[in-house]
Amino acid sequence: MNSRIPGVLFDVDGTLIDSNYFHALSWWHAFRQFDHTVPMSAIHRAVGMGGEKLVAHLLGDDRDRDQDAELKASHGAIFSTCWPSLIAFDGARDLVRACADRGLTAVLASSAKERELQVLRTALDADDAIAAATSSSDANESKPAPDILLAALKAGGLQAEDVVFVGDSVWDVYASAKLGIPTIAVTCGGTSEAELRDAGAVEVYADPRALLNALPESALGKLSA
Template sequence: MTAPLRLIIFDVDGTLVDSQGDIVASMHHAFDEFGVPVPERAAIIGIIGLSLPVAMARLAPELDSAAHDALVDGYKRSYLSLRAKAGAAQSSPLFPGTRDMLEALSARDDLLLGVATGKSRRGLDKLLEGHGLQTMFVTQQVADFHPSKPHPAMIHAALAEAGVDAGDAVMIGDTTYDMDMARAAGIGTIGVEWGYHPAADLRADHLLSDWTDLPARLSAIWEKAQ
């Protein structure tokens, strides 16, 4: 019996790349520019993965939507500037072992790779270009076209675009937003321990401390589903 085609969906920030330095710096710039108190670092780290309008509303609930829009604009300008100065690969470096892992998985005939991220289309394009990963992912779901995580719309769109059933897909991420999104869509979950939310909070089906453990975790998920 031929094995089904399966889809692995990755979060980006905190899972594939470490972008927290520029994210925190850009939040500081945006709040300083608007003249309101800058949130604590822990609060900023806690919203990574959400779409920017939702993130700003959580960080500054006392402000109105126009102020949130201004904060989003300030953040984007700062982030673009920082990335332009350093380059995407240096601004958001891949976590150790990530490239080898992606190349190994993409070489398999039974797997498809995708991403579901709170980044914009432009932001994801620049990141993938900077790392030379433009052709790695068959489905790329971004914040421009979907409700913010943990709404399952990104997962539903990824499954439809890849032509894969929910039982043959898994989400890999570092935040509770990733895991809740995946559960809402009815797919398996793998949490990474090096990301921005405490691993104990993820309630993932499996946890990874290193990419080398991923093949075994994938096998465990899909063997259980059979």
Template sequence: MQIKAILFDIDGTLVDSNDMHVMAWEEAFSGIGKTFDRKTIHDQIGKGADMLIPTLLPDLDEAKREELAEKQGQIYKAKYLEQAKPFPQAHDLLAHVQARGQKVVLATSSSQEQLDYYLGLLDVHDVVTATTSGSDVEKTKPAPDIFSTALRKLPGVEAKEVLVVGDTPYDIEAAQACGIATVALRSGGFSDTVLRDAGALVIYDDVAALLADYDNSPLGR
């Protein structure tokens, strides 16, 4: 089956930002008197705030969850967003996908504001067919909403003709719920065991390694 479209996660996949999100969450939690070690927070990265906060603070009421999510976003924007850098060859991979006639979709749990910034950072406005952010859906990853919404923006393309490229088990879980397989990357800091147990089709080090092996990868077959 020829792959017609590829849905790319951004944080930890195309942009080296996962550790920055961890630090922003650490500061936000500290602001309400809560402390978690960085690994505990990192293990939840890939989820949107709507999924991450209830996992770590299940007793926090909805209003305080919203306040905490907003605070984390403010911290990330003020301290870290402009420090985030694309992984080497991230732009080249997306351009290569487009050049092969496959559609490029960015599908992230991050906010629309962050997505817009990343589009410029990656210099892919002319490469991307469609985008979906956490601002577009009721539930972020690992719920399927991000990817199911992206699929609806690809008329005539079926789930079996699509692959996801992501770095977290939550990308894989969300994709599976839509009937989509995932090519996983180690660049987000999750172990092979975690990614494989979640159901990764294959695992690469990063976008550069995937680009180098494109023709042999599930994306290029």
């Protein structure tokens, strides 16, 4: 008897929830508190990495590493003031529910802290269709390392060969590629289709609604056929 279960792993920030630019602005303010001037565009392109990797990526190896934890804490505190403004992208909750209706086990592969994850889930409003979710405590290393995806697979009782990952950043694509998981990417997080395809995304859509409209013909539709 075949016990393999098809599933879909969803990145949350920038994929299902319109939060990437709030993250970029929060990081910008955090850097300024420590007299670092980092272009907003550079910050945005690094969003999707874990905080410690984002700081290292943007400030370099010669930074004062003693500031790293304070920078992350400052970003978190500033970002929390944006929580009331967080909303789901058009079609996001319908996409998650449609995947579940097609027999796919839907797992949120989030690296957010637990309290923040609850805020994101409230904004998404699709808990009835979500089988499991991860938070930052479930991964030792952040994207582009694949740890959070491994945790999401475990949480959903899934195997890498039976899932598709939906994300919005090149870091998402790089992480999933390390596990041999195909990525469907969306550009609503602010990364271009060309960059996402160059990173290895198998399909690219404008947003969750566009993916939902193409669901039967997409890699997700084929997985659930």
